[in-house]
Amino acid sequence: xxxxxxxxxxxxxxxxxxxxxxxxxxxxxxxxxxxxxxxxxxxxxxxxxxxxxxxxxxxxxxxxxxxxxxxxxxxxxxxxxxxxxxxxxxxxxxxxxxxxxxxxxxxxxxxxxxxxxxxxxxxxxxxxxxxxxxxxxxxxxxxxxxxxxxxxxxxxxxxxxxxxxxxxxxxxxxxxxxxxxxxxxxxxxxxxxxxxxxxxxxxxxxxxxxxxxxxxxxxxxxxxxxxxxxxxxxxxxxxxxxxxxxxxxxxxxxxxx
Ligand SMILES: Cc1cc2nc3c(=O)[nH]c(=O)nc-3n(C[C@H](O)[C@H](O)[C@H](O)COP(=O)(O)OP(=O)(O)OC[C@H]3O[C@@H](n4cnc5c(N)ncnc54)[C@H](O)[C@@H]3O)c2cc1C
Numbered sequence: 226x227x228x229x230x231x232x233x234x235x236x237x238x239x240x241x242x243x244x245x246x247x248x249x250x251x252x253x254x255x256x257x258x259x260x261x262x263x264x265x266x267x268x269x270x271x272x273x274x275x276x277x278x279x280x281x282x283x284x285x286x287x288x289x290x291x292x293x294x295x296x297x298x299x300x301x302x303x304x305x306x307x308x309x310x311x312x313x314x315x316x317x318x319x320x321x322x323x324x325x326x327x328x329x330x331x332x333x334x335x336x337x338x339x340x341x342x343x344x345x346x347x348x349x350x351x352x353x354x355x356x357x358x359x360x361x362x363x364x365x366x367x368x369x370x371x372x373x374x375x376x377x378x379x380x381x382x383x384x385x386x387x388x389x390x391x392x393x394x395x396x397x398x399x400x401x402x403x404x405x406x407x408x409x410x411x412x413x414x415x416x417x418x419x420x421x422x423x424x425x426x427x428x429x430x431x432x433x434x435x436x437x438x439x440x441x442x443x444x445x446x447x448x449x450x451x452x453x454x455x456x457x458x459x460x461x462x463x464x465x466x467x468x469x470x471x472x473x474x475x476x477x478x479x480x481x482x
Contacts, residue, residue: 227256229267233274240352240370242269249370251327275326276373278291279303286376290326297325304376304385306401311343314395317413326371332363332419337422338400339363340412341385348375348422363419381405384473387414388465390456391397397457398466402473407431409477413470415462416451423448423470430474441471 229332231247243249248256252269255261278290279300297303298312298320304445314337314408315318328338328347342359351369359374361367387399399414409431415422426444429435435444446467451461 227265227268232270232272233268233270234372236274236352236372239269239271239274243368243370250328251324251330251480252293252322254323254334254457255327271326275370275460277324280473285380288376290371290373291324293322294323294325294328298352300458304342304345304379304383305337306403306481307341307376309385310337310401310425313337313387313396315400319341320324321394325374329359329362329371329374330368332366334417334419335396335415336420337387337414340414342374342376343412343420344383344401344403344410345376345475346403347411348377349373350375355366360422366419372475377406379403382477382479384476386469388469395463400466400469400473400475401467404431404477409472409474411445411470413445413449414465416466418464426470428438430458430478432482435474438471438475441474442467445470 231242233242247267247269248254248265249271251271256263256265271291275291277291278289278377279292279302280287281302294311298308326338348356349359349362350372352372353369381404383403385401388397396415401412403410409427411423411427412420423445426448429444435441447467449463451459451462
């Protein structure tokens with residue numbers, strides 16, 4: 226429970242307080258979520274300190290860390306793949322509060338936004354550690370203060386999808402696949418602690434070694450091993466995720482199964 230909240234005067238002050246153990250509060254939807262394991266006793270309010278605008282700069286799109294998922298889903302500068310991911314959280318109230326910086330930093334396995342950002346080769350600019358790929362930020366479980374998210378120019382195909390049992394349920398699997406200039410990215414959520422990339426499968430797809438949906442399914446299936454969840458067995462989740470990923474790769478290749 227939050228017992229103390231400090232309004233930082235600048236990003237530098239927020240980062241300083243973060244270093245001293247205070248928790249950043251952006252939209253607060255993950256911090257205040259009952260099941261969250263974040264111990265947010267003392268928080269630093271980021272509102273008014275970090276950017277929350279969306280701009281085009283030298284062909285890249287820059288998104289302020291405090292941009293909400295609703296603002297992202299509704300902005301015409303944002304690529305469709307990210308709009309789709311940002312719109313997947315079923316509750317409008319949550320989408321209106323949840324920020325893109327908070328979503329990346331929360332680093333949840335079931336993030337709808339992170340797979341799309343990985344497929345788009347997005348980067349973050351952080352206060353302490355400068356610029357890095359979103360992939361490095363989540364893979365290395367960074368906690369540096371995210372100032373903005375940068376989408377470099379992208380030309381290629383992207384498919385973003387998820388499997389859910391009902392409209393308001395948490396997803397069984399989330400996926401984003403992109404294919405651009407001989408490069409393939411396959412980002413899969415809900416399988417491990419964080420969203421993962423299947424780098425060996427990506428290389429095999431990019432080099433043309435994996436072509437059929439069955440081959441891609443088998444390669445993905447071999448690489449993932451999710452545990453049981455409250456309502457789904459691990460083997461069911463593995464099957465669904467492999468099917469979703471294989472189908473998304475084929476769609477991305479322009480070859481509907
Ligand atoms: C009912 C419900 C359903 C949800 N469903 C989903 C879901 O399906 N997928 C999903 O991913 N999430 C889900 N969430 C969680 C949450 O809404 C999102 O992860 C959201 O994007 C978090 O953003 P926020 O701004 O609210 O973060 P906050 O709660 O403010 O912060 C989350 C974490 O990120 C840190 N943080 C915030 N901003 C920054 C920053 N700029 N730099 C560095 N660290 C920062 C905070 O210190 C905290 O540790 C759900 C939440 C609820 C309540």
